[in-house]
Amino acid sequence: MDTQRAQEIIESPAMINVSYHGIPVYIKEVDANSGKARIFPLDEMENEQDVDVQGLTEG
Template identity: 70%
Template sequence: MDKHRAQEIMSSPTMINVSYHGIPVYLQEVPLNGDKAKVFPLDEMHNEQEVDLNGLFEEGPH
């Protein structure tokens, strides 16, 4: 996923499903510099992780 699309998803008023290597995640932060994002799995909200943007995929119709 490119950084611009990740930021659009974070700003969207509707829920857009995103996964990281098949695991549903919530995008928490996409810093302006670098190619990482802070996410947490939807079933482990306390488990924040920094992941590569290229591992994130938008699920469903886009």
């Protein structure tokens, strides 16, 4: 995924399924300059982490 698509998902009123290495996640924010996204697994909301946007997949 690229940073623009990740930002579109954040701004979308619809729930769009996203995963990081097979784990369903929520994208909290995206930093287009660094190519990083702040995410957390849907079942571990307290476990936020910064990851490469390219590791995110939609669907």
